[in-house]
Amino acid sequence: MNYPHNSPDRFFRRWLIVTSCIAFLMLFWQFMPAVESWFSAQEGTPRVITPRGDMAADEQTTIELFESSRNSVVFITTAQLVRDTWSRNIFQVPRGSGSGFIWNDAGHVITNYHVIQGASQANVKLADGRSYQAALVGASAEHDIAVLKIGVAFQRPPPVPIGTSHDLKVGQKVFAIGNPFGLDWTLTTGIVSALDRSLDAGAGGVTIDNLIQTDAAINPGNSGGPLLDSAGRLIGINTMIYSPSGASAGIGFSVPVDTIMRIVPQLIRNGRYIRPSLGITVDENLNSRLSKILDVRGVVVLNVIPGSSADKAGLKGAVMARNSAILPRDIIINLNGREISSVAQLLSALDDYKVGDVVTLQIQREDNIRQVDVKLQAG
Known part of the structure; x- marks a missing residue:
C-alpha cells in the first residue's frame, strides 16, 4: 500500500502556524507588564464615596456626651523631689499620672488619693492645653479620694454635673x-x-x-x-x-x-475627713479571735470612752478576768438594720452617716439582746 507524501505547502503552513504562536507568546510575555500596568491604572481610579447617612441615635448621644464632658476632665502628672547625695542638688523625678475632674468654679479638682500619694508636686493639665501646678487641699486615704486646687483666672473649665448612685441599676x-x-x-x-x-x-x-x-x-x-x-x-x-x-x-x-x-x-472645709464615731474602742485582730473563742458574730466593745456618746447611751466595755481572759459585755450585732460581724463592717456602716446623726444599735449582752440609740460624735 502506498502512503501519500505530505506536500511542501502543507508542511510550510504547519511551520508558519507554530512559528506564529511562538512569536505571539514571546510578544505577549514582553508586553505583559505594560498590560498589567494599564489594568492597575484602571483599578487605581478613585472610588465613588457612598453617602454615610445620619448617625445612629446612640452614636450621636455618645459623641455629644463626650464633647460636653471632655473639658471637665483633667490630666494629672505627679513628681517627687529627690536630693542628690553627693551634690546636694534637688531633682524633680516623675512619679506617675492619672485623671481627675473639675468639682466647682473655685478650681477644686477631685482625683484618687493613690494618684497623688507620695508625690511632692502635682500638675493639672486642662483639655485646652493649659497646665497648672496644684495644691493639695485634703485627702481621705480610706476612701481613696483627694482634693486638689488650681488657680484658673479666666475661661474656667465647667464643673462636671453631679448625679446620684443610690438609684443605679445593673445593666444601665x-x-x-x-x-x-x-x-x-x-x-x-x-x-x-x-x-x-x-x-x-x-x-x-x-x-x-x-x-x-x-x-x-x-x-x-x-x-x-x-x-x-x-x-x-x-x-x-x-x-x-x-x-x-x-x-x-x-x-x-x-x-x-x-x-x-x-x-x-x-475635705474642702477641714482638709481631712472627720469620721463619725460611737466613742468606743475596737480592734479587728482581737475581735476575730474573740468571735471564734466565744462563737459569736459581732463586734466586741473593748472599751467605752468616758463621756462619749456610747457612754451616755449606757454601753459597757469588756473586763479582764483574774486569769487575764477578756470577758466581753456588750457586742454590737446590728446597726440600723444592717448586720455587723466585723470591725471593718462596723466602720463601713458608720461611714454612711455623719457626725450628729442618731443610729440604732442592736446589742448583745450575755444572753439578752436590746436596742440602743447613739448619737454619732467626731472620731
Whole structure:
C-alpha cells in the first residue's frame, strides 16, 4: 500500500502556524507588564464615596456626651523631689499620672488619693492645653479620694454635673473618661456590671462599700477620672481594676458619687475627713479571735470612752478576768438594720452617716439582746 507524501505547502503552513504562536507568546510575555500596568491604572481610579447617612441615635448621644464632658476632665502628672547625695542638688523625678475632674468654679479638682500619694508636686493639665501646678487641699486615704486646687483666672473649665448612685441599676450604660497609659482624654463605654461591691481599701482595715462594678475599660491612668451616666452626670470615680496582668480585664470599680458627696465637702472645709464615731474602742485582730473563742458574730466593745456618746447611751466595755481572759459585755450585732460581724463592717456602716446623726444599735449582752440609740460624735 502506498502512503501519500505530505506536500511542501502543507508542511510550510504547519511551520508558519507554530512559528506564529511562538512569536505571539514571546510578544505577549514582553508586553505583559505594560498590560498589567494599564489594568492597575484602571483599578487605581478613585472610588465613588457612598453617602454615610445620619448617625445612629446612640452614636450621636455618645459623641455629644463626650464633647460636653471632655473639658471637665483633667490630666494629672505627679513628681517627687529627690536630693542628690553627693551634690546636694534637688531633682524633680516623675512619679506617675492619672485623671481627675473639675468639682466647682473655685478650681477644686477631685482625683484618687493613690494618684497623688507620695508625690511632692502635682500638675493639672486642662483639655485646652493649659497646665497648672496644684495644691493639695485634703485627702481621705480610706476612701481613696483627694482634693486638689488650681488657680484658673479666666475661661474656667465647667464643673462636671453631679448625679446620684443610690438609684443605679445593673445593666444601665456608663461612660469613663480618663488618661489610660498617658493617652489623654480617652472615652470608654460599658454598663454597670454589679452594685454594692465591697473591697479592702488597705488603710486602717477599712472596707469601702457600695462600689460600682463596671465593664467599661479602665486601665492604669484612668484612676481619678469620672464615671458618667448616659445623661453625662457624675456617678463615680474610677479607682481600681481587678486584673492579674495589670491591664483592663473588664472588671473595674468606682467609688460612688453618694460617697463623694459626703467626703469632698469635709475635705474642702477641714482638709481631712472627720469620721463619725460611737466613742468606743475596737480592734479587728482581737475581735476575730474573740468571735471564734466565744462563737459569736459581732463586734466586741473593748472599751467605752468616758463621756462619749456610747457612754451616755449606757454601753459597757469588756473586763479582764483574774486569769487575764477578756470577758466581753456588750457586742454590737446590728446597726440600723444592717448586720455587723466585723470591725471593718462596723466602720463601713458608720461611714454612711455623719457626725450628729442618731443610729440604732442592736446589742448583745450575755444572753439578752436590746436596742440602743447613739448619737454619732467626731472620731
